[in-house]
Amino acid sequence: MSEATSAFRLKPVPFQDLPGWSLDDPSSLWSAMTDCRNYLQSVKSYKAGALGLTAEDLRPLLELASQTVPRNAAEARSFFEGETRPFLIEPTSSRSGLVTAFYEPEVDVSDSQDHEYRHPFYRRPTDLVDVDDIGRPSAALDPSYAFALQTEKGLVPYPDRRAIDEGWLEGRHLEIAWARSKVDVFFAHVQGAARLRYPDGRLRRITYAAKAGHPFSGIGRLLIDLDEIPEAKISMQSIRAWLAEHPDRVDEILWHNRSYIFFREAEVDDLSRGPIAAAKVPLIAGRSLAVDRQIHTFGFPFFIHAAGLTHMDGGRDFARAMLALDTGSAIVGPARGDIFTGLGDEAGLLAGAVRNAADFYILIPKQAAERFV
DSSP states (O other): OOTTGGGEEEEEOOGGGSTTGGGOOGGGGHHHHHHHHHHHHHTOOOOOOTTOOOHHHHHHHHHHHHHOOOSSHHHHHHHHHHHEEEEEEEESSSOOEEEEEEEEOEEEEESSOOSSOOEEEEBOOTTEEEGGGSSSOOTTSOTTOSEEEEETTEEEOOOOHHHHHTTTTTTSOOEEEEESOHHHHHHHHHHTEEEEEOTTSOEEEEEEEEEOSOOOOOHHHHHHHTTSSOGGGOSHHHHHHHHHHOGGGHHHHHTTOOOOEEEEEEEOOOTTSOOBOTTSSBOOTTTEEEOOTTTOOTTOEEEEEETTOOTTTTTSOEEEEEEEEEOOTTOOSTTEEEEEEEEHHHHHHHHHTOEEEEEEEEEEEHHHHGGGO
């Protein structure tokens, strides 16, 4: 058993023991399952996580889903009840699972830099390399780094957020667009995607392309540790408010998170669909989950129950079937997830208030489930 999988165990449970399952409507998952099926057929398989579930374990479920489109919530639940087995993911530590949330912000931008639009979104630099593509990384590079700077002496850590903000990439023509606010750029980095609105009304989308490689460090935790915001009141909204009230300390706080995200451009062909995520398919608001990529495999269904997370479902506890379609630097652990809430300010308000204990159930196709019983 690997170190990753020894940190939790899977406990088989019947569907009737999933809190809130009988009230859920998973039918909106079908479009994403179709997208995943098409990606696996036409492009390549998803890399398996340490749990050991593979794209081949997933394919039969996706094929059946393409042949059985539900007409209502009951039929959608019946499909999963007939084709999968739920397993509660139990961390071996005393800690419960945890959900947070993310969204696609919309940012006002310009094609050119001026006194108003001064903060760039950058494309991936050519000297940023994938560590996995290099046979023998330099001993100077921490094994946790997936990206690094290629030098004559080997791989070294890429310049961090502060170095890039202070001009490391200037003059290399990597700017996609310029935003008014450094804070807006930072939060687009945290979300991993954004929709850009230009002065002439054009809409473009940027999605994650790569990162500088440094580990993610949450500025919310920093502000708590500095006694600037009480832990009970920490949220994206309270962090933004604090930064607006302390403009002289913005760099100090943002530079604490050395991680830096690079983007690629994409057209907004369908305004009703979410951004293309790490699983290479569009996200679905309220039904897409970012998971720990080292443990879980994209495309698998989960059921998440978070007692006390009530503002997303009209006062009822959050209890939804979801698909694992994305990942993130801060999403670490077997029962750790990030819920995609959608586009814009309203989705941001939903996402910013989510930090809740949660139970994670993975719905494993029946044939593959035999290996875990």
